[in-house]
Amino acid sequence: MLARVAENIYWLSRYLERAENTVRLVDVHSRMLLDLPDVADHVGWIPLISINALDEEFAKNNGIASEQNVCDFMIADNENTGSLHNTFVAIQNNLRSCRDIVPRTSYEAINSACLFVRKKVSKAAMTPGQRSELLGDVRSRLLAISGEINSSMFHDEGYRFMRLGCDIERADMTSRIIDVQSAWLTLGDGGSGLENIAFQQQRWLSVLHTLSAVQMYRQHVRTPINGEDTLRFLLHDSKLPRSYRFCIEHLDNTLAQFNQHEKPRAAIVQLREQLLAADLAELAQTPIELHRFIDALQQSLQTVSSAIAQTYFLPPQET
Amino acid sequence: MRNRWSDYQSPGFDELIQADGQARPFAHKVASWLNDLSPEDLSSREHAAQLAIAQMGITFTVYSDKGNIDREWPLDIIPRVIDANEWREIEKGLKQRLQALNMFIHDLYNDQAILNDNIVPRQLIETSSNFRPECIGMNPPHQVWAHICGSDLVRGEDGTVYVLEDNLRVPSGVSYMIENREVMKRALPEVFRQSHILPVDTYPSDLRATLSSLTDVKNPTIGVLTPGVFNSAYFEHSYLAQQMGAELVEGRDLVVDSDGYVNMLTVDGPQPIHVIYRRVDDEFIDPECFNENSTLGVKGLMKAWRDGKVAIANAPGAGVADDKVVYSYVPDIIRYYLNEEPLLQNVPTYRCENTEEREHVLNNLDSLVVKPANESGGYGMLIGPMSTPEEQADMAKNIKDNPRNYIGQPTLTLSTAPTLCDDTFKARHIDLRPFVLQGESIKVTTGGLTRVALREGSLIVNSSQGGGSKDTWVVEFDHPSMSQSQSQTQSSVVESDQPDLEPVQTPPPASSKE
Structure with a gap:
């Protein structure tokens, strides 16, 4: 191609x-x-x-x-x-x-x-x-x-490039939706009053809704909706189609089918380590840390997409 | 119900309706079917066709001051119908013509016998802007230079078919010919079941076969070289690539490697490409050889072609026979190489280079059509009867400044065909562009692209200048299965659609000896 x-x-x-x-x-x-x-x-x-x-x-x-x-x-x-x-x-x-x-x-x-x-x-x-x-x-x-x-x-290279584009965009969007939530949560009064807990629940529920994941959360996580479990579901679950991990593992599987794939796959290994090393309980409690974490993920994803461009696409034209 | 044809009138020869108001015998079925449609049905069919064109993305690109924009392809739903018997004669004439033209081009770049024998003046060729000295001595496969030719045919008032011009550089329109048929099948499916319309959709595989015959490589990689998404014919480039299973490439996708072979840049690195169907003009295909500022071409492509490391269609230099002054010599060219009389007529042509003929043109600018020798798309021409005195004066100056570059022809009253204009049938002028493929063998499309001038009285059919198009039906009028079909329809309702499923009889395949 x-x-x-x-x-x-x-x-x-x-x-x-x-x-x-x-x-x-x-x-x-x-x-x-x-x-x-x-x-x-x-x-x-x-x-x-x-x-x-x-x-x-x-x-x-x-x-x-x-x-x-x-x-x-x-x-x-x-x-x-x-x-x-x-x-x-x-x-x-x-x-x-x-x-x-x-x-x-x-x-x-x-x-x-x-x-x-x-x-x-x-x-x-x-x-x-x-x-x-x-x-x-x-x-x-x-x-x-x-x-x-x-x-x-035809499920050949063309189709695989479509998959790559779709998974990168999806991972990116999932992280953005979580990120905005971190900004929202800082709007809460920071106290532990009932009102604040209700407010937080409402926020996480809306995140799940945005990613069409409420029903699946209820079926598979089962705990009352809370920050840590929601983050784990959306970032680490390996079966939820819009979870961050699902997207990048899919991305990796697709890349493995190309003749050349070392650079982008190496970038994914790093991104994956970074993702799985996160202390989700801590991140759910401290919105500013969550924001920093998501920011770093986004930068690593950017590294993956640059590696894809360098490996497969036409170099930018000399002008 | 009112007869739609009763007040239909043509200013000349009409392709569908005779002077007595009756449909021509081979067009009788479609004419009566159209007549029976209610006004609502007619407009809903037209609407369905437009919707299909929009959804299928059949467009052409127009350059305007607002940038390049896609316009939906204009198709009139009333077909243009041709009797298959007449078509077979035209087909023979086109094959004869293209064979002679290819022998002519090969001769020009090799022995130049026709110039030495003074049949065509040497000076005419040497001053042609499309003669490429870089091609002298080349011996392309099958000695064929113009593999794809679009010749424009028109019919005069007395019914004679003339060749108006031969497009041997990068003729376009064939994709619209095929897509028009697709759209018509969606919009008017019933008519197809009643008439014996010969199919047109073998073109992409015929083109692939023609291009494949230019290389020894089995199952070669073929690239359609396009100037890019902003070119007016980009739709066609991508359509043909898709239908042929070829790669749609731009100049920047190709490189010539250190061994002189042409490669395309793929996700797995450079891969060889064997045949290039280029839709870029000669002068832009290789900045090393021609226009050095061209960003559309590939450095070193000409050398690769000369060394036989890649095939290019049409071959560089083929456009020399596209010159409208050379056109006037085509009957002589046919006689010279084939020792046959031309089967298709040329339009009488005055060469402005010749003093007497030039005087005649200058004295009759208000009645003649004057064309520059090397333009296409209807640009730079004067249609005498529709021109202003100022335009005539400008043209007179152009002719005097550069007589070699102009020809004059009588203004033909092009034949007409009924065209749907605001829910009524009006006579509009049309032409026909069939496509001829020549490689190892030679083949002509069944019919071609019919273009129609949508404005009343206008003779300009170019889509860039307000022209439309029609599906072109070559019909077997006295086909044996037609009568069979009718009798079966009467005798057995259940089996009535059987005859339609029989393979349509096509003209015998062309052999390389033709």
Whole structure:
């Protein structure tokens, strides 16, 4: 497979996963806030911006983080590089360059989703109901695409690059969602009052919700929802599809199938050690430590993705 | 129900409807089927076709000041129908023409017999911007230079088919020919069951066979060399790569190694590539040899080709026969090499280089079509009857400054075909671009891409300038299974669809001797 095309197909997959994450975040977050009528609009909505590290970009054109502002920004804003709209623009651009590799039926599914988003997403204010319907539609399309690719694409290098892109993006998103939670938890009064415990529980519950993991937590962890167990479930569990460990082990398995894989796999070994060495009880108690830990994980993941780029993709063009 | 065809009128020859208002016999079925559609049904079919085009991502790229944008491919759902008997004659003529053209190109870069015998003036070739001295002495496989040719055919008022031009550099449009058929099958499935329409979708495998015949390597790696995602024909490049199982490569994906072979940069390092179907013009394929500023090409590619280490289609230098002045000599070229009379007519052409003919062109700018010798896409031409005095004066100056570079032709009233315009059928001018493949053997597409000028009276069919397209049906009108089909339909409802499943009889395969 051509190195240039491999890079396009890898990014196509990353953006598809990113679109799904954005849909999931906005949707789950809106629903969660319905349970917290007392939280001020701004305090409630700003985490969506922070998860995606878009605080600066948001501040450029927006004042307060109202529901309307944040949702427009995350869904429709064509100046926000991370908006759903622009994610689909990136999907379409990458799709162009690997059109000859993607199965025709998958191409049509992805292309139709791009046309759908372009047509439906506008800056015109959406009611929460309309928004939820739109996000649901986009999500079904993305799931259909993922199924379509899995069942019709030849499971060779091209498919493996899609897997790599998807797992990296997924691991990254799981860590971001936990990270924002650490920022939230510092907002608590730090006391051990009942109110604070309830508040903390609510926060961790929302993290689990965002990652579609509540039901699985209840079935497999069984303890009342708390910080340490939630962190263990989301970071260390080896069967939960969005847990950090699951993603990087998957990543490693995929890499093992390539002819050349030493550099990126060496980077994963390091990342894995770092992940498993964490004292989760301690991290659950000290939000600032949790933030530092997640930060370090993200840097190591970045090392993995650079190693992938150096090993397989076309070197940047000399100018 | 009202007859849709009763007030239909063509300014010239119509491909579907005769002067008496009746459909031509071979188009009778589709004409009556179209007539029976309710207005709602007609517009819902049109809508279905547009939706299919959007979903399938059939686009072409237009360069504008806002950057490059993808436009959805314009397809008119009323097909253009050709009688298979007529088509077989056209096919023979195209094969004859391309064979002669390839012998001509090979001669120009080798013995130059045709120049020495003064059939084609030496000066004309030596001043052609598409003649490449770098190619002199080359002996490509099968002595074929133009492997893929798109010749534009038009029909005049009296029904004669003319060749308007031969595109021997990087002709495009074949992917739209195939996709038009796919879309039509989605939008009008019933008609396909009633008519004997010859299939068009063997082209990608024929192209692959043609390209494979250019190398001794068994099951070679083929690359489609594209200028990139912003090229107007990028859709076609990726389509053909996908359909042929070829790699879609850009110049930056290729390197020539120290042994002089061409390699593509893959995730497992450099891998050999054996045949390059290049969709980049000659002058950009190798910065070492031609345009040194080109970023689209590959350094050392020309040397690799000259040394026989890679095959390139079309061969560099093939465009010399694409020159519109050379075009005027094609009948002589056919007679010279094949000792046959041309089966397809050329449009009468005045060469501005010749003093008398130039005077005739300059005196008749308001009625002639004037074309520059080496442009494509309809650029730089003057259509006399539709031009302003200022445009004519500009053209007169161009001709006087560079007479070698211009030809004049009478303005033909191109034939028309019914086209859906605001829910009614209107006559619009059309042309036809069939594609001819030549490698070890020679093969012509069944029909080709029909382009239609969507504005009333317009003769410009180029999609970059507001043209549309039609699916082109070559139909077996007196095919034996047609009558069988009808009788079975009457006798047995259950088996009525059986005859349609029979293999369609295609013209006999071409042999290399042809």
